[in-house]
Amino acid sequence: MESMNLGDGLHVVVGGEFPYCNTLVLLSNEVTVIDPGCALENLRQFLKSHSIDIHEIDNVVLSHIHPDHITLASRIQRLAKAKVIANEITAPCFDDKEEMKRLLGFHPEHKVRPFWEQLVNEKMYGALDDAHVDIVVGNHETLDLGGMTVRTLYTPGHLPDHMCIEFPTLGYVFGADIDCTSFGPFYGHPNSSIPLFRESIQMLREKEVKGLISGHLKQPLVKDYRSALQSYDLQFDIRDDFVLMAISGGAGTIDEIAMTPIIYRSLSNLVFLQFEKWMIEHHVNSLVVQKRVAIENDRFVSI
Numbered sequence: 592m593e594s595m596n597l598g599d600g601l602h603v604v605v606g607g608e609f610p611y612c613n614t615l616v617l618l619s620n621e622v623t624v625i626d627p628g629c630a631l632e633n634l635r636q637f638l639k640s641h642s643i644d645i646h647e648i649d650n651v652v653l654s655h656i657h658p659d660h661i662t663l664a665s666r667i668q669r670l671a672k673a674k675v676i677a678n679e680i681t682a683p684c685f686d687d688k689e690e691m692k693r694l695l696g697f698h699p700e701h702k703v704r705p706f707w708e709q710l711v712n713e714k715m716y717g718a719l720d721d722a723h724v725d726i727v728v729g730n731h732e733t734l735d736l737g738g739m740t741v742r743t744l745y746t747p748g749h750l751p752d753h754m755c756i757e758f759p760t761l762g763y764v765f766g767a768d769i770d771c772t773s774f775g776p777f778y779g780h781p782n783s784s785i786p787l788f789r790e791s792i793q794m795l796r797e798k799e800v801k802g803l804i805s806g807h808l809k810q811p812l813v814k815d816y817r818s819a820l821q822s823y824d825l826q827f828d829i830r831d832d833f834v835l836m837a838i839s840g841g842a843g844t845i846d847e848i849a850m851t852p853i854i855y856r857s858l859s860n861l862v863f864l865q866f867e868k869w870m871i872e873h874h875v876n877s878l879v880v881q882k883r884v885a886i887e888n889d890r891f892v893s894i
Contacts, residue, residue: 592604592605592632592633592636593605593633593809595811595812597761597763597804598761599739599760599761600617600618600739601615601616601617601739601758601761602615602616602617602618602637603615603616603811603812604616604629604633604634604637605629605633605809605811606628606629606630606633606807607807607808607809608772608807610658610659610662610710610714611629611659611662612626612629612659612660612767612807613626613628613629613804613805613806613807613811614626614627614628614629614634614663615756615765615804616634616637616638617736617737617739617741618641618643619736619738620737620738621649621650621736621737621738621739622638622643622647622649622737623648623649623652623736623737623739624648624650624651624652624663624667625651625652625653625654625765626653626654626660626661626765626767626806627651627661627662627663627664627667628659628660628661628662628663629663631663631666634663645667645670645671646670646671647671648671648673649671649673649674649736649737650673650674650675650676650736650737651664651668651673651674651675651676652676652677652734652736652741652756653675653676653677653678653681653685653724654753654755654756654765654767654768655681655749655752655753655754655767655768656680656681656684656685656691656694656695656750656752657695657750658711658715658718658719659715659718660767660768660806661685661718662715662716662717662718663717664685664717664718664722665717665718665720665721665722666717666720668723674725674726675722675723675724675725675726676724676725676727676728676734677724677726677727677728678728678729678730678743678752678754679728680694680751680752681724681752682724682727684752685722685723685724686722686723686724688719688721691719692708694750694751694752694780694782695750695780696780696781696782696869703862703864706860706862707862707865710860710862729743730743730744730745731744731745739758740758740759740760741756741757741758741759742756742757742758742759743755743756743757744756744757744764744794746767746769746791746794746795747787747788747791748776748778748783748784748785748786748787748788748789748790748791748792749767749768749769749777749778749783749788749791750768750780750783751782751784753767753768753791754767755769755795757800761801762800762801763800763801763802763803763804763812764795764798764800764803764804765803765804765806766795766803766804766805766806766813766816767806768806769788769791769795769803769806769820769823770805770807770808771803771808771813771816771819771822771823772805772807772808772823775823775826775830775854776788776792776823776824776826776827777866777870778869778870778873779854779865779866779867779869779870780866780869781869783869783870783873784873785827785874786877788827789824789827792820792823793824795816795820796816796817796820796821798816800816801814802814802816803816803819803820830853830854830870830874831874831877831878831883833853834871834874834875834878835878835883835893837851837853838875838878838884838891838892838893839893842891843890843891844890844891845868845871845875846868848871848875848891849864849867849868849871852867853867853870853871854866854867854870855867875891882894
């Protein structure tokens with residue numbers, strides 16, 4: 592179990608790469624976990640090292656509805672009677688997992704949905720369990736979590752409900768899935784948005800903080816966050832170029848472009864292939880808006 596102490600009761604239990612995520616633990620007059628997606632045994636071990644039992648967790652805060660960020664939330668709510676806190680877009684999806692699946696693009700008839708559900712149940716067990724949000728928050732809302740003050744910051748693009756968590760008194764911001772990883776930005780759902788994602792990245796670059804806490808880096812604190820976010824944002828342009836290169840080479844459909852992986856190194860998994868296709872689709876739409884790609888006879892052509 593790896594963890595990082597950021598001072599004044601703020602800790603990070605390192606979960607790392609998908610299907611896990613880094614989990615923030617706030618130890619003040621109350622025990623709060625943010626995005627409980629680390630391994631359950633690691634969270635238990637961390638709490639035990641502070642003479643705390645998992646039944647003593649008071650609050651669970653969710654940055655967004657992705658399964659790797661809510662994995663343990665339902666179980667913690669059952670075990671500890673903890674209050675679950677989420678924003679107004681996340682809340683109905685957490686309360687009704689069918690709404691969650693629709694938000695993520697996996698409607699009942701989607702052919703990849705069973706494989707996605709299998710992936711979630713195998714790798715993020717508990718994420719699809721029934722549970723409910725107790726407190727719904729809006730943008731720029733300040734919360735007092737047992738003496739620890741946090742503030743919400745809507746940062747859509749990755750998903751419509753994505754938000755970051757600011758720690759004004761400590762000088763940090765939790766970037767959640769604006770994570771500065773070498774993989775780059777993920778926007779693999781129909782209602783993800785490249786323009787909104789880039790605006791959210793720019794919003795974080797303009798923040799005056801001591802560091803950004805990544806949702807997936809194994810070294811979670813990014814002190815040089817402006818430079819890291821600039822490199823992270825550059826991935827959109829690089830992927831644009833790869834998509835345009837594929838179209839210039841004769842690939843005229845999403846399926847044809849996806850035959851050569853652009854975002855994922857391997858597309859042997861049907862779920863990752865679907866993510867790849869949705870992300871390519873966002874790039875093609877962006878290139879059409881930029882007038883670098885046109886659609887002729889239902890095929891993409893470079894301009």
